[in-house]
Amino acid sequence: MALWADKYQPKALDKFVLHKGIADNLKKLVATGDCPHTLFYGPPGAGKRTLVMALLREIYGPGAEKIRVETRPWTIELPTRKLELELTTVSSNYHVELSPGDVGGSNDRYVVQEIIKDLAKNRPLDVATGNKGFKVLVLNEVDRLSREAQQSLRRTMEKYSAGCRLVMTCANISKVMDPVRSRCLCVRVAAPSSEVVQEQLYAVARKEALQVCRVQQCPLREDQAVAPADWEAYIAEIAGDIMAEQSAKKLYQVRGKLYELLANCIPPELLLRTLLLELLKKLDDEIKARPRATPDPRADITELAARYEHRLQEGQKPIFHIEAFVAQFMSRYKNWQLTAFG
Amino acid sequence: MTVAQPWVEKYRPRNVDEVAHQEEVVSTLKRSLETANLPHLLFYGPPGTGKTSTALAIARQLYGPELMKTRVMELNASDERGINVVRKKVKSFAAAAVGAPAAGYPCPPYKLLILDEADSMTQDAQNALRRTMEQYSKVTRFCFICNYVSRIIEPLASRCAKFRFRPLHQGVMRDRIEFICARESVSLDPEAFQLLASISGGDLRKAVTTLQSAVRLSGGSVDRQSILDVSGEIPQAAITRLLAACRSGVFDNVQQQVTDLIAEGYPAQQVLLQLQAEVLAAPDAPDAPDAVPARPRALVCEALAQCDKALQDGADEFLQLLHVGAQVQRALAAA
Known part of the structure; x- marks a missing residue:
């Protein structure tokens, strides 16, 4: 049995319900035969990759769906040393997909300068039908590329545009530099509103004759609890800890929990953001419970989170910054309680 | 081909x-x-x-x-x-x-x-x-x-x-854009041109690229909407809502608006740019409705500038925008 997320994923551009406007525009683009470099941006889960796959299918026909996954080692000759790295690519006869950000560090520059250039340089083989005279390189998460890597991408985009088109996706377009953006057709992919999500869920449920949630219980109750992801629950627990007691001892306990989350590969930015949202929610409850005119502490707390997340990007070890945020929050929160409630 | x-x-x-x-x-x-x-x-x-x-x-x-x-x-x-x-x-x-x-x-x-x-x-x-x-x-x-x-x-x-080299003013840009339109047999609304000129801010390359993207998507005749679609510009209503939320003095409203903006996938730096334009366009006479007097105006500008720097360094868009929203709210409340 296929996962429903896969089963109901639209495969062709005319099957799109959510991003119908975008899909229609993409169809027009392909029809004119002039496909520019494209950059899809939008929050995670909005459907960027689904659009990319459908676009490929539109250009090359079903052949683009026969994919193979390869992990192959690359050796790059640098003037001073030899760099060896492994990169996973997903490719069909017509396209190659890779996430250059995975390489990490400052090495991603060489991925762009050598590997991507290499892939872009080789003209596509003449594969009978469906050949458009160019191939497509799909680059995922270009926002994770360093500035140097993006600078190098610029030149590659112009030089090899005759035989290769880049299709890129990213979540945070602020991190993609202007010169790269201005060379692409930028397509914004918005997240669906909750009504649309609901509609789709109903549609799926109808088709599946409502076997929904037989895991837990059936039929669903009005107040059916949806279990949050365990890491989210864990962060909520941390938020509760911090609100309950503000002391060095507590900070030490929280540190252990933070370490555990980081060790389980929860990205530190996400951790900090979720933690802030949980704290804001709890503060909100507290303010509502005691409706006296008090200064709203939430702006201050947001400022703290924004400041420490910014530093986290520049620094080396995330734990310092997250812990600093927690400590600062404890101090502010205690002060606020003293002034607000005496 | x-x-x-x-x-x-x-x-x-x-x-x-x-x-x-x-x-x-x-x-x-x-x-x-x-x-x-x-x-x-x-x-x-x-x-x-x-x-x-x-x-x-x-x-x-x-x-x-x-x-x-x-x-x-x-x-x-x-x-x-x-x-x-x-x-x-x-x-x-x-x-x-x-x-x-x-x-x-x-x-x-x-x-x-x-x-x-x-x-x-x-x-x-x-x-x-x-x-x-x-x-x-x-x-x-x-x-x-x-x-x-x-x-x-x-x-x-x-x-x-x-x-x-000075930024191009509208007249010059119009000549060039009209020249290109004539060569490519594209018809461009006067309204769409106005928008194109204001988006590009004197940058002819940006204007031409935007125009070409719009033509690719919507064919021979380009109107205001198709320019808006490709430019990455945020609809004015969304920015107005954000500013209204800041004026309301309620933190929840700001948080809601920021969450919406991020979910729509708008680039954060574009939000800053348009928010700045909106604040600068507000009247500064203290008795006018929706006025933004000089001091809060300066505070807002500083908050925007700092946020832009943080975004440039790769900080999280949601946190930064929420921070800016809170700052703007505070500045306006102090007025």
Whole structure:
């Protein structure tokens, strides 16, 4: 049995319900035969990759769906040393997909300068039908590329545009530099509103004759609890800890929990953001419970989170910054309680 | 299959005369071109005002398309330009003797080295150029192109004739855009042009790229909406809602608006830009409705600037926008 997320994923551009406007525009683009470099941006889960796959299918026909996954080692000759790295690519006869950000560090520059250039340089083989005279390189998460890597991408985009088109996706377009953006057709992919999500869920449920949630219980109750992801629950627990007691001892306990989350590969930015949202929610409850005119502490707390997340990007070890945020929050929160409630 | 050329390349000016709007620069350069006696050049100004185009046009007029290949070298930021490159590649190009001139062009006895985006070169690399420039000035002229003249070290700047390129005003832009539209048989609404001009802010390249994207998506006739779709501009209503939420003084409203903006996938820096425009456009007389007096205005601008820097460093969009929202709210509440 296929996962429903896969089963109901639209495969062709005319099957799109959510991003119908975008899909229609993409169809027009392909029809004119002039496909520019494209950059899809939008929050995670909005459907960027689904659009990319459908676009490929539109250009090359079903052949683009026969994919193979390869992990192959690359050796790059640098003037001073030899760099060896492994990169996973997903490719069909017509396209190659890779996430250059995975390489990490400052090495991603060489991925762009050598590997991507290499892939872009080789003209596509003449594969009978469906050949458009160019191939497509799909680059995922270009926002994770360093500035140097993006600078190098610029030149590659112009030089090899005759035989290769880049299709890129990213979540945070602020991190993609202007010169790269201005060379692409930028397509914004918005997240669906909750009504649309609901509609789709109903549609799926109808088709599946409502076997929904037989895991837990059936039929669903009005107040059916949806279990949050365990890491989210864990962060909520941390938020509760911090609100309950503000002391060095507590900070030490929280540190252990933070370490555990980081060790389980929860990205530190996400951790900090979720933690802030949980704290804001709890503060909100507290303010509502005691409706006296008090200064709203939430702006201050947001400022703290924004400041420490910014530093986290520049620094080396995330734990310092997250812990600093927690400590600062404890101090502010205690002060606020003293002034607000005496 | 012919590969469609981007219009920016297709309609790049071919000679100095064609360069739009930069009258002073053009007239000075034309005189130098007549005598074929060129100083070292330094072009600076905002993006899309014709700096690179002018440099390439000079090269073409001096040497003609054939000789250009050997006499002109162009290096931009996408080429490796560390100090090693300056020491080897640049120096060997600068030192080489010039070949025979081509017929029909002035072909002065020197080569042209164009360093595009020179402000992204390191200080060391720039320093390494100083001596090279003087040593080989008989056979090589340098042309530096940059956005920020302050990033070019003083010793280099003082060796060059400086030319400032101004942002294009609407009239000039209209001429050029209409010219392209006529050539490509595209019909453009006057309203759409207005929008195009205001989005591009004097950057002709941006205007042309936006226009071409719009044409690709919506075919021969371009209206306001299709420009809006491709420009990445945020609908005014969303920004107005955000500002209204800030005015309301309730933190929840701000959080809601920011969450919505992020879910829609709008670029955060664009939000800042349009929020700034909105705040600056508000009346500053204290008794006017929705007024933003001078002090909060300054505070808002500072918050926006700091946020832009943080975003540039790669900070999280949601946290930064929420922070800005809270700051704006506080500034307005203090008024």
